[in-house]
Amino acid sequence: MTGITHHIPDELLIAYAAGNLPKAFSLVVAAHVSMCDECRARLGAHEALGGALLDDMPATDVSSDLKGRLFDALDDPISVEQRYDRAGIFPAPVMEALGGLPPKWSPLGLGVRQMILDHDRSGSVRLLYIPGGQGVPDHGHNGLELTLVLQGAFRDETGRFGVGDLEIADGDLEHEPIAEVGPACICLAATDASLRFRSLVPRLLQPLFRI
Amino acid sequence: MFEAPAVLCDDSLEDPVAPARVSGGAGSCRESDRVTGEAYSETTVWMLAVRDQRDKVAFGRLFDHFAPRLKGVICRSGLPPAQAEDIVQDVMLTVWRKAHMFDPGRAQVSAWIYQIARNRQIDILRKEKRPVPEELKPVEDTEEDASQVVALEQETQALRAALKTLKPAQREMVERAYLGELTHAEIKAETGLPLGTIKSRIRLGLEKLRHELKGTERT
Numbered sequence: 428m429t430g431i432t433h434h435i436p437d438e439l440l441i442a443y444a445a446g447n448l449p450k451a452f453s454l455v456v457a458a459h460v461s462m463c464d465e466c467r468a469r470l471g472a473h474e475a476l477g478g479a480l481l482d483d484m485p486a487t488d489v490s491s492d493l494k495g496r497l498f499d500a501l502d503d504p505i506s507v508e509q510r511y512d513r514a515g516i517f518p519a520p521v522m523e524a525l526g527g528l529p530p531k532w533s534p535l536g537l538g539v540r541q542m543i544l545d546h547d548r549s550g551s552v553r554l555l556y557i558p559g560g561q562g563v564p565d566h567g568h569n570g571l572e573l574t575l576v577l578q579g580a581f582r583d584e585t586g587r588f589g590v591g592d593l594e595i596a597d598g599d600l601e602h603e604p605i606a607e608v609g610p611a612c613i614c615l616a617a618t619d620a621s622l623r624f625r626s627l628v629p630r631l632l633q634p635l636f637r638i
Numbered sequence: 639m640f641e642a643p644a645v646l647c648d649d650s651l652e653d654p655v656a657p658a659r660v661s662g663g664a665g666s667c668r669e670s671d672r673v674t675g676e677a678y679s680e681t682t683v684w685m686l687a688v689r690d691q692r693d694k695v696a697f698g699r700l701f702d703h704f705a706p707r708l709k710g711v712i713c714r715s716g717l718p719p720a721q722a723e724d725i726v727q728d729v730m731l732t733v734w735r736k737a738h739m740f741d742p743g744r745a746q747v748s749a750w751i752y753q754i755a756r757n758r759q760i761d762i763l764r765k766e767k768r769p770v771p772e773e774l775k776p777v778e779d780t781e782e783d784a785s786q787v788v789a790l791e792q793e794t795q796a797l798r799a800a801l802k803t804l805k806p807a808q809r810e811m812v813e814r815a816y817l818g819e820l821t822h823a824e825i826k827a828e829t830g831l832p833l834g835t836i837k838s839r840i841r842l843g844l845e846k847l848r849h850e851l852k853g854t855e856r857t
Contacts, residue, residue: 436826438822438826439822441815441816441822441825442821442822444753444756444816445756445817445819445820446756446759446760446818447818447820447821447822448822450764450766450768450769452822453769454769457769457770458769460771461771461772470771471744471749473816474750475745475746475748475749475793475797476797476812476816477749477756477816478745478746478747478748478749478751478753479748479797479798479801480752480812480813480817481707481708481748481752482707482748483801484707484710484711485707485710486707486710487709487710487713488706489705489706489709493705493723493726493727494698494701494702497701497727497730497731498694498698500731501731505735512772518771518772519773520769520770520772523767523769524769
């Protein structure tokens with residue numbers, strides 16, 4: 428994918444490589460890496476460093492029967508894992524989160540739609556559909572929000588984000604993303620905390636829409 | 639398919655001390671590897687024998703090398719030894735089953751196993767499936783470019799050398815970051831993490847990988 432200008436910062440790539448990101452953020456990182464050769468290569472380099480550390484670890488004795496138990500299992504039949512491929516604008520990890528089906532949108536008003544892909548105490552991740560020219564209600568964050576553009580583009584106070592670009596918003600950023608005129612903007616967005624809307628009504632709706 | 643002798647834990651087998659030579663047995667490789675095969679590290683030679691010949695002797699050597707190290711890493715997270723060994727077994731079983739996906743031009747054996755270990759640890763402990771990037775589909779010619787493999791090995795050696803120059807406190811911080819003991823916010827805030835020192839190595843590795851990625855296409 429060419430034209431990507433907003434990438435994943437090192438601290439997020441390292442935390443992903445080390446397996447220390449909440450699932451919602453891991454999905455966004457995996458989706459961006461699926462679209463971005465540069466971040467795929469950087470992730471590979473971080474994994475090379477992780478591998479070098481693994482290789483350097485002092486050896487810890489394993490039980491004498493561990494190897495035998497492992498070899499006994501080598502020829503066991505294995506169940507075939509369900510594999511998901513990229514479909515249209517959705518890279519493979521997003522298709523996996525969708526269970527291989529097209530998104531089931533729920534209206535949020537003013538033509539904006541969403542589909543929650545995953546939601547637990549550590550955070551939530553959703554697909555957002557914003558009609559061209561339409562804004563997402565002004566909101567801030569209690570925590571971190573990652574937004575990856577899958578189709579179209581949006582702009583906010585910090586710049587323009589096109590297909591493959593990743594916006595990182597922390598708790599300080601109050602922003603009002605507006606989809607560019609043209610095809611609808613579809614994003615994958617993950618937060619580790621609820622969004623705070625400035626106006627009263629959306630705040631009342633938050634529990635309802637889990638945003 | 640070539641059946642390896644069913645000797646699993648035969649201590650009489652001579653472990654190669656120097657980088658393994660490509661001369662049949664556990665070290666046999668594909669045609670394309672032979673040119674510079676002698677420059678491959680032993681773990682790469684073993685892994686290729688597992689991938690291409692389903693060689694159980696070579697797999698046993700990989701186990702002997704990595705299982706005690708994996709256990710050490712997994713125990714750092716505070717798991718009791720028995721549970722850590724269950725994960726070690728699961729990781730090594732995954733290495734055996736997914737060996738066909740190993741590509742020495744894109745990842746060193748240690749990096750490939752590191753990544754599998756992180757995935758399996760999360761899948762098992764958090765009982766969720768960690769989202770992973772979509773796989774790159776190699777171009778039709780799946781033979782490794784031996785010079786690419788050697789270049790990546792040399793790059794990794796340089797990375798190891800850079801790691802050795804770190805002060806103990808920095809080294810500890812790097813280990814905590816890459817072994818999953820620091821959150822992304824802590825990594826960002828951690829001034830003791832010598833990202834600057836290791837970034838130049840990572841950048842060189844990046845160039846190699848990017849060169850390699852040009853030869854692949856998405857599925």
